[in-house]
Amino acid sequence: MISAPGNGGQPGNRTIFIHDNLPVLEGMNSGMADLIYLDPPFNKNRIFGSPLGEPENGRFEDIWNWSTVKDEHLTHLEIRHPKIAAAIRGAARMGGEPYAAYLTFMGIRLAQMWRVLKESGSIYLHCDHTAGHYLKVMMDAVFGRKNFRNEIVWFYPDTPGRPKRDFPRKHDTIFRYAKKGGWLFNADNVRVPIAPESRERYKYSRTLGGREYLGGKSAVAGKVPEDVWRFPAVKKNSKESCGYPTQKPLALMERIIKASSREGDLVLDPFCGCATTCVAAERLKRKWIGIDLHKRVADLIGERLRNENIGLHKKVCVRDKPPKLTEAVDPRFAGSLFGWGLAREDLGDSGLPAKQKEELKVRLYSEQRGKCGNNHCPYGEVGYDFMELDHIKPRAKGGEDSPGNIQLLCGPCNRRKGDRNWDEFLKEEARREKIAPLIF
Ligand SMILES: C[S@@+](CC[C@H](N)C(=O)[O-])C[C@H]1O[C@@H](n2cnc3c(N)ncnc32)[C@H](O)[C@@H]1O
Ligand SMILES: [Zn+2]
Known part of the structure; x- marks a missing residue:
């Protein structure tokens, strides 16, 4: 197994995280990715690759019910991203609990992807008929309808399965959105020959x-390809197959990467499976980061990168010692990757010297009796490691570094507060308590 744990700062080029992508995304700086491609689980009854946990008794559970996501996440979306929450509530009325749960899982992550994407960046969301119609509404909510660029159909007719009473389903859909106007599109890099x-x-x-x-x-x-793309699906016996059931073709990924990034740009795949995106990005001289929570993919990826025969495996950093999954999704842990050395560099920090900071933290922890400085905090007593120093009046708004302007908040409260004023934050916190639960 390849492994070279990095310490501190932000993930560099050629990093694979074997972990739930949410805390990893939360730990990444804003605006660092030029291109995001994601091919998440699709809300099928049987989900390939055990999306949220390990298979129980050797079989994969149909995981999408409300108990597998967090009320907490929906509440967060209600407050910070009301359009996403509205899309989820709408879907809950239409599709019931599994869709609400699935879209909450996706919504909280897509909001982070929006943040991590550069202003000139693009995102490609790969999905199929099972949830695509809901995901497009969700993407409108996150990225804005005016930033929708294409609905790409990936057509793969030569695969087995011919139903007797339906037309064979032989395409996936890829929604392409820009973060803003001024997106990159390299038309000349993706031209294809015109048929005679x-x-x-x-x-x-x-x-x-x-x-x-x-x-x-x-x-x-040649011409710029239209929005229906025909590439053969990866067959088990094909050269590029690494035996991963949902593996996507390299050719598909290469077109996306060529169209929407430049050499040296950073490509992020938060559901990277057997790292097809990473391999394609490497071949095209882009930087890349991949995340997948399935332990098995760490070995598959290692093998695949070795087979690429470019000595890549020596350079790849695999961070594969996650806390237990139950811990990872505990909201107290969200965004704080202790033991991973991943620390946001774009959030600002108190300007106090390290020693003074530590002393202040110890004093405040005892004064606050181990509780978060937010009266509405849902977590009761919070461990010392999960507390963070916060400027009551944010520095961005002229707040000082003096101890009188500093309090201790738990990680999630600190992140929710961001650089807002304390009064504004407390008003929102009071609203949180009034949000109606989802009823199916
Ligand atoms: C459809 S597959 C991606 C296949 C990939 N495009 C490829 O070519 O190999 C979806 C992947 O998402 C992963 N996954 C599911 N939930 C996840 C989560 N919360 N965080 C990270 N990865 C997750 C699964 O383990 C699975 O490998
Ligand atoms: Zn708190």
Whole structure:
């Protein structure tokens, strides 16, 4: 097993996290990824690869019920991302508990992906008919309807399975969104040859645009592919197969990466499976970070990178010693990757010297009797390690570094507060308590 645990700061190029992606995303700086591709579990009855936990008794559970997600997460979305919460409540009315649970799982993570994505960045969400219609609404809520760019159909007709009373389902859908206007799109890097039978049409049809015009001198070879892409699915016996059931073709990933990133850019795949995105990014000289919670993929990825035969495995950092899963999803732990050495660098810190900070923390911890400084905090007594120093009046708004302006909050409260004023934060906290539970 490859392993070179990193310490401190932010994850660098060629890092694989074997962990639930939520706390990893929460620990990443804002605006660091140029491109995010995600191929999450699809809310099928049988989920491949044990998405939220290890298989029980050798079989995978249908995991999407309310007990597998956190009320806490929905409450957070209600307050900080009301549109996402509205999409979830709508889905709960339509599709009931499994959809509400699935979309809460996705919503809380997509909100983090939005934050981690650079202003000029793009995100590609890969899904299929089982939840795609709800996920598009969710993406509108997170990224904004005006930032929707494409609905790409990946068409893979040559796979087994021919139902007798339906048309065979042979495509997946990939929603492409930009974070804002001014997104990157490298049209010339993804051009494809024009089929001989269409050449005449292209030759005379100037309405297609000068750059795609093939007949005259100004011709650029090939056309930008339309939004239906045909690539063969990865067959078990194919060269690129590494035996992972939901493995996606490298060709598909290469087109996405070429279109929406430049050499040296950072590509992030928070549900990376057997690291197809990472391999494609490496081949195209992009930086990459992959996250997957399934322990088995650590070995598969190691093997795959070794087979790439570029000595890559020596450079890859696999962080594969997560806290137990139950701990990882405990809200007290959210965002604080103790023992992982991952620390946000974009949140600001008190300007006090380290020793003074530690003394202040010890004093406040005892004064606050081990409780978070927020009266509405749901966690009661919180361990010392999960407490963080917070500026009551944020530094961004002129708050000072003096001890009188510093209190102790638990990690989740500190993150919820962000750089808002204390009064504003408390008002929101009071609202939290009034939010109606989801009723199915
Ligand atoms: C559809 S597969 C991705 C396949 C990948 N695109 C490839 O080509 O190999 C979805 C992956 O998400 C992972 N996963 C599910 N829940 C996760 C979570 N909370 N955090 C990180 N990974 C998760 C699963 O273990 C699975 O490998
Ligand atoms: Zn708290």
